[in-house]
Amino acid sequence: NSKVIQTPxxxxxxxxxxxxxxxxxxxxxxVVFWYQQNKNNEFKFLINFQNQEVLQQIDMTEKRFSxxxxxxxxxxxxxxxxxxxxxxxxxxxxxxxxxGRQNTLYFGAGTRLxxx
Amino acid sequence: GQGxxxxxxxxxxxxxxxxxxxxxxxxxxxxxxxxxxxxxxAPVFLSYVVLxxxxxxxxxxxxxxxxxxxxxxLLTELQIKDSASYLCAVCMPNYNxxxxxxxxxxxxxx
Numbered sequence: 001n002s003k004v005i006q007t008p009x010x011x012x013x014x015x016x017x018x019x020x021x022x023x024x025x026x027x028x029x030x031v032v033f034w035y036q037q038n039k040n041n042e043f044k045f046l047i048n049f050q051n052q053e054v055l056q057q058i059d060m061t062e063k064r065f066s067x068x069x070x071x072x073x074x075x076x077x078x079x080x081x082x083x084x085x086x087x088x089x090x091x092x093x094x095x096x097x098x099x100g101r102q103n104t105l106y107f108g109a110g111t112r113l114x115x116x
Numbered sequence: 117g118q119g120x121x122x123x124x125x126x127x128x129x130x131x132x133x134x135x136x137x138x139x140x141x142x143x144x145x146x147x148x149x150x151x152x153x154x155x156x157x158a159p160v161f162l163s164y165v166v167l168x169x170x171x172x173x174x175x176x177x178x179x180x181x182x183x184x185x186x187x188x189x190l191l192t193e194l195q196i197k198d199s200a201s202y203l204c205a206v207c208m209p210n211y212n213x214x215x216x217x218x219x220x221x222x223x224x225x226x
Contacts, residue, residue, distance in 0.1 A: 002158045033213070041201070043216035055211045091158070095212070103212035104149070107158035 003027070006092050006108035007074075013082045013115050021111040022074040025094030031055075032075050033105060034067060037089040049075065082115045089113075118142035118206050120217035127223045128194055136189040136220045138204030148180055149214060150189045151203040159203055163189070191222070199224045 005024040013019045025032050034046040047057035049069040057067075064083075069075040079086055089112050093105035119141030128134040138148070147166040151159040165171050165180045165187065177190040189202055201219040208215060 004158070031211075035216075041218040043203075043205075043218070045213055045215065048211060048213060050211075056213060093159075097212070103146075103207055103214065104161050104164065105151075105159075105214060106161070107151075109156070109158045 002106065002108055004092055004094050004106050004108035006090075006111050008111060009109065011111055011113045013113065015083060015115055016081050017115075018078060018080060019082045019086070019113055019115070020076055020078040021090055021113070022076050023092030023094075023108055024074045025092070026106050029094035029096055029106070031095045031097065032069055033093045033095070034077050035091045035093065037091055037110070039088070043091075046077070079113075082113070084115050087113055087115045118145070118208065118215040120204055120206055120215055122202075122204055122217040122220045124218070125221050125223070127225060130194055130196055130224055130226050132194055133190060133192045134194055134198075134222055134224070136191070136202045136204075136222065138187045138189075138217055140185050140187075140204075140206050140217075142206055142208070142215075143182075145206040145208055146212065147207045148178075148187050149205045149207060150176070150178055150187075151205065151216075153201045153203055153219060155200075162202075164207075194224045196224050196226065198222065 003026040033048040036044045067077045089110045091110045093107045150162040153159040163178045203219040205214040205216040
């Protein structure tokens with residue numbers, strides 16, 4: 001069973017509504033990634049953090065998406081104004097490091113967002 | 117991202133083998149990872165390869181050819197429970213971000 005905890009498992013929102021999902025990384029993992037997996041199973045990297053600091057994010061997340069990883073609180077990903085095209089499985093993953101030759105990601109079960 | 121391509125579906129028979137192919141168009145990556153994802157579950161790490169050639173890990177083996185932009189995951193002595201999606205991902209130097217293919221859904225039949 002995954003040690004990365006994502007909540008909620010399912011989220012249903014209307015267009016224009018905010019959608020917020022949370023992730024508790026595996027204990028001791030300072031690096032957190034967010035991915036979007038759409039209905040065609042295509043993965044899209046959204047953003048990653050090391051502790052509370054953003055390392056890298058794609059342009060999409062700079063507009064309607066926001067994310068944070070505050071200390072001593074779950075990480076979160078929020079969509080300010082949901083659109084139908086945002087309907088997808090949002091996967092959070094954590095890892096031990098950003099450098100070095102290997103980066104094993106430990107994924108949560110995901111939050112499935114449906115925007116009606 | 118990074119042009120990672122995988123066939124959508126693959127079928128094989130219990131007790132035999134299956135080879136899941138992956139091609140990519142990027143260069144300068146750290147390594148290539150394989151994950152297994154069952155329906156409704158989190159992707160689970162299987163293997164990571166850096167060097168060209170075959171890496172034998174028992175039930176799962178992986179092959180990499182950097183010059184040809186190609187990798188495969190080989191599953192031997194298939195069991196019904198091996199039915200799942202298998203994801204290929206290249207690990208890029210920028211903060212070790214993984215760029216995934218869309219996965220190959222393997223169906224193992226009796």
